[in-house]
Amino acid sequence: MTERRSYTVDLIAGDGIGLEVVPAATRVVDALAARHGFGVSWREREWGSEYFFAHGRMMPVDGIERLSDGDAVLLGAVGHPELPDHETLWGLLIPIRREFVQYVNLRPVRILPGVVSPLRDVSQLDIVVVRENVEGEYSAIGGRAYRGGAEEFAVQEAVFTRGGIARVARFAAELALARGGGLTSATKSNGIIHSMPFWDEVVASVVGEYDGVGLRSVLIDALAAALVLRPGDFDVIVASNLFGDILSDLIAALAGSIGIAPSANINPPREHPSMFEPIHGSAPDIAGRGVANPVGQFWSASMMLEHLGERAAAAGLMDAVEDVMRAGTRTRDLGGSAGTEEFTSAVLSTINT
Ligand code: ATP
Ligand code: MG
Numbered sequence: 001m002t003e004r005r006s007y008t009v010d011l012i013a014g015d016g017i018g019l020e021v022v023p024a025a026t027r028v029v030d031a032l033a034a035r036h037g038f039g040v041s042w043r044e045r046e047w048g049s050e051y052f053f054a055h056g057r058m059m060p061v062d063g064i065e066r067l068s069d070g071d072a073v074l075l076g077a078v079g080h081p082e083l084p085d086h087e088t089l090w091g092l093l094i095p096i097r098r099e100f101v102q103y104v105n106l107r108p109v110r111i112l113p114g115v116v117s118p119l120r121d122v123s124q125l126d127i128v129v130v131r132e133n134v135e136g137e138y139s140a141i142g143g144r145a146y147r148g149g150a151e152e153f154a155v156q157e158a159v160f161t162r163g164g165i166a167r168v169a170r171f172a173a174e175l176a177l178a179r180g181g182g183l184t185s186a187t188k189s190n191g192i193i194h195s196m197p198f199w200d201e202v203v204a205s206v207v208g209e210y211d212g213v214g215l216r217s218v219l220i221d222a223l224a225a226a227l228v229l230r231p232g233d234f235d236v237i238v239a240s241n242l243f244g245d246i247l248s249d250l251i252a253a254l255a256g257s258i259g260i261a262p263s264a265n266i267n268p269p270r271e272h273p274s275m276f277e278p279i280h281g282s283a284p285d286i287a288g289r290g291v292a293n294p295v296g297q298f299w300s301a302s303m304m305l306e307h308l309g310e311r312a313a314a315a316g317l318m319d320a321v322e323d324v325m326r327a328g329t330r331t332r333d334l335g336g337s338a339g340t341e342e343f344t345s346a347v348l349s350t351i352n353t
Helices: 018-036 049-055 063-067 085-099 162-179 195-207 220-229 241-254 295-308 311-326 340-351
Strands: 005-014 038-044 072-077 104-110 126-132 142-147 151-156 183-187 215-219 236-239 262-266 274-278
Touching (some): 005 018, 018 038, 018 072, 018 311, 063 085, 072 295, 104 241, 104 295, 126 162, 162 183, 162 195, 183 195, 183 220, 183 241, 215 220, 220 241, 262 295, 274 295, 295 311, 311 340
Parallel strands (some): 005 038, 005 072, 072 274, 126 236, 183 215
Antiparallel strands (some): 104 126, 104 262, 142 151
8 A cells, every 4th residue: 555645735825815825726626636546744934924913033043944844835925014124034034935945046037828928929938938037146255345435345255166156057957857948047148257157068068968958048137128028049048046036036127027927945955945936926905805816826836746756646727727817718918807715616616527
């Protein structure tokens, strides 16, 4: 007898529309689990801004420790109009990414059925950005001073390590191999003359070990332009923390709505849990009205299922979402009239038939 597959997933619904789209995602995942013969036990964590107002912090002191024995974290959004971003970011998201060494930030983008891209002629788009997630330009090293007692200046150091570049390049190369497409590396070696040539060198040497993967290294400025003009030319893109941040927002915008786009913060060696979250925020302007698009959360949950090894369920979830959208059920951000509940029910009934 084989044991029934079962997973422990920590749920951080967080704030705003996170509280609406996360419960919708757990219902959908539960339906898939029943259908595909596995179990999920959800551990709800009531962390985020309300927790902050009650306790002066975004999560308990031992929050990281409590998550550490789980299989994955499914997150909604954290953010509150009265809390500065650095509080929500540095109080919850960044500690989780760093403590669990989630050095890959993965952002797939596709144009789903019935969605109109802001680019006129683009109906096909299938790109994954692999963003380095823990080092590079986002460093705490630097500060402000005065030159000759007069002019104030600021120094911000970017720190790139050989190991840090190599591991994200390896992940990207393996993904490119699996998808059978090419790999593009974002660089700026003509202007940033120390770290970017180093990035290029390490990426080229790692990707060189993969016979089937063609590597193009493209300057970030030209790449941004090419992504708008010819997005169909790209498949997997590997980029440093800052460049990856900018490119993934650009590409997500091409796909029609911020409500759709998912992301995964992955610890590839699986020594720690990985975290899955939509790229949108808490959207206080629409929170509590039942109109949020749950697709970004569903797609994030699908990436989680894939990471857990539940491939059929992961694909089943996206197939159901696409079927529902193809049949014309869409939320308001996409020009439809469905609310979160109506869209979720449609996905559930597609899964259950
Ligand atoms: P935060 O401070 O938490 O990042 P924000 O307002 O800065 O929140 P988003 O939450 O990403 O940023 O929202 C940007 C805009 O997109 C808002 O107008 C919001 O209503 C809309 N939006 C975001 N997510 C969704 C969604 N899932 N469905 C519909 N509209 C959304
Ligand atoms: Mg925001």
